Amino acid sequence: MNTNVSANDYDFVPRLHDRVSASPFYRSKFPDGLDHIEAFGSIPITTKAELRNASITDILAVDRALISHYHESSGTTGQPSSSWFTRNDIIRNAAQINLSGIRLQDTDMVLIRFPYALFLPAFLIQEASYQMNASIIHASSRNNVTTYPKILQLMSTLGVTIFAGLPRELELLAETARLLDYSIPAQFPSLRAIWVAGELLSPKRKLHLEQLWGVPVYNLFGSTETGNIAVMCEEGNLHYSEDEFYIEVLEEDHRSPKPTGERGRAIITTLQHEASPLLRYENGDIVSIQPSQCACGSSKHEIRHYGRLSERIEVHGQIIDSYDIQEAIYGLQPVPVAWRVKECKEDFELMLEFNNEEEADTSHIESYIKTQLGQGFRCTFVSENTLLNRAELLTVDAGRKPQYISKLDDSPEKTMFEEGKTLFLDGGYTKAMELFQEVIKRDAKHADAYAFQAACLGKMIEQGNLLSKVKLLPNLKRSAALAVQMNEFSPLARGVLGLMLLKTPEEFGGDVRRALKQFKLSLYLGSQDPDLWLYLTEANMKLNRISDAKEALQKALQLQPASKTALDLQKKLNKKG
Structure with a gap:
């Protein structure tokens, strides 16, 4: 783009002049106005440092009565930058987002995972959803209420069709799903597309997310200061509107334009932003621009984002x-x-x-x-x-509503359950299981009773002969499944499920790799059961992961130095070298 043509040759300059002149920040930066400037490219760059050093209200170009939103950047590369939006600004940004390849519909259920605290994308997705009469689930990140397991639960039970959040959130949710043994995408059959923004999304990262979740991913490119700039089409290309933004790509010297398609510094002029307009603003991004040759049919220029200059x-x-x-x-x-x-x-x-x-x-x-x-x-x-x-991915207690009044539970079920726990810890597994079964008869949703019942069966199988193992194994499978179903965040239930998978022959449903995952998950959820390290040792030995087995056994011996099982496993490991 030729930035050295006369400023008067840009048809947007008169409109921009009126808007910019209403900003105290630009009146101070250009006390003589812009009329005398001969070439658009000679207008001094607006820098992040200037915006950060200016008063928050100095960048305002409209009366405060017209302000609808105030936002700040995350400040990951320094002090946060401020921005203001009128209602028109928000509506226009959202309308642009609705031009993306997702094609939002009134039947969509949109889960917004972007943080709401001062962060812009959440509110733009919200407005875009309102415009298309789509349903919204406000599920902000960076809080103790909508944890990662909670998000997965909402996505599954509410039939979420569109997820909107940071790319990293999708990676962390996928890892949480793996830990909980969820199957993606089978667990989320309604999900049809994903919106991401706020981080760099290279083509291979986009492909990775699509392979993780089994649906197309659409990127949004912009900044807090400018609003949304570009949306991704069905072909995976970012298009921006020349009616809303004039974008230059410059060399390091800020004077020479980069050839079409080459990487350079992004210099952005907002053409329609009312509340806090920007003139030749360097937002810190490395981009390239090329005329549209997209199969989607859009005539809008394509922009490619390569990251932040500060991270080069x-x-x-x-x-x-x-x-x-x-x-x-x-x-x-x-x-x-x-x-x-x-x-x-x-x-x-x-x-x-x-x-x-x-x-x-x-x-x-x-x-x-x-x-x-x-x-x-x-x-x-x-x-x-x-x-x-x-373990932090699985935290579920921190955001619970506080309980201010706690009364004693002296119900018969409570008494039986506590007696059963005592018997279990003393090794009286048969009698303990009878008590847990009685608790379940009285309270069919007593998750801990199911978990301890399964734990009793697991211990009885470990100690029994071959005939008893064959007899008890189906009951263990059923009890372990019910324990996890009742409370998937029970460390005891996860440990029991792992034990069942470890001890069951493969031809009857055993799975050592899945067992290993369950033992780790139990530890992540806070289990203090020292036997888990023995199970981890045994599972790793079966998978021929000798180094991991030795590490787990070392922990087991620290907790139970006189354990016969641990000492027997040590002998077997020593033979393997």
């Missing part, structure tokens, strides 16, 4: 953007569940965390990363829970 890396003379890093990482098989790039004195360390049950070829990954990103990157493979704490 130069190593060994090579420029690496976040886009390049994402393309490399999400091109891996398997894709790591968490990753982080750390700058060191002479190179960059790429930390990668995989789920333990995934067989990651470390030598191949190291070679692939160097091929994609250069010799300035080296890989470190970290253990599970180093970068992502799975």
Whole structure:
């Protein structure tokens, strides 16, 4: 784009002049106005630092009576930036979002997972849903009420058709689903599409999310200061409207325009934003622009986003953007569940965390990363829970409504249940199970009674002979399934389910890998049962994961140094070397 043509040759300049001149910030920046400026490209850039240093109200260009929304950026790259929106601004942004490939309908149920606290996208999706008469579930992230398990429950039970949130939220929800042994997409048959915004979404990351969830993913590109700029069509391309934005892509010197299709600094002029208009604003993004050649038929220009300038890396003379890093990482098989790039004195360390049950070829990954990103990157493979704490994904108690009055429960069911627990801990499994069965007869929804009943059966099978195991195994399967069904967040229920999967022969439904997941999930949910480490040892041995088995056994011996089972497992492990 030629930014050196006369400012008067831009048909939007007169309209923009009137709007900008109403802003105290721009009146101060251009005390003589814009009429004397001969070339649009000679208008000084508006920087983030200028906006942050200005008074919040100085960027206002309308009377406060017309203001509908105030928002701030997340501040991840520094002090937050402010923005104002009139009702017209919100309506126009939402109407633009409704031009995306999702084609929102009045039959859609939209779950909005974007944070609502000062964050813009949640409110734009909300308005877009209102415009199409779609239903909304307000399920903001970053709080203790709508936890990850709760979101999965809402998506399944309410028949959510559209999910809207950050790309990382989708990855964390998928990991939570894996921990809870949910099947995606079978668990969410109504889901038909996903909206994402707020983070970079490279093509391979987009493909990864689509493979995780089994539905198309549509990106939205914009910023808090500008509002939404571009929407993704059915072909996966971001289109922006020249009626609403004039976008320049400049060299580092801020003077020379980049050739069409090449990466450069994004300089954005808002043409219709009423509340806080921006003139040649550098928003910190690296983009490229090309005329539309899209199969969707849109004549609007395409914009491609490569990440933030602040995250650009130069190593060994090579420029690496976040886009390049994402393309490399999400091109891996398997894709790591968490990753982080750390700058060191002479190179960059790429930390990668995989789920333990995934067989990651470390030598191949190291070679692939160097091929994609250069010799300035080296890989470190970290253990599970180093970068992502799975237990935090499963937290369900923190957001519960407080109970101010607590009364004693002296019901017969409570007395029997407590007596059963005491017998269970003392090894009286048969009598304990009878008490738990009686509790269930009186209260068919007593989740803990189901869990302890299953635990009794598991202990009886461990101690019994072959005939008793054959007889009790079907009951254990049924009890374990009911225990999880009644309370999927019960660590005891998860541990029992794992035990059933571990002890059952494969031809009758046993599954050692699933058992391993259940034992880990039980620990994530807070189980203090020391036997879980013995089960983890046994499961890892069956999978020939000797290193993991030794690690689990070491923990088991710390908790139960005199355990005969632990000592027997130690002998077996020592034979394996």
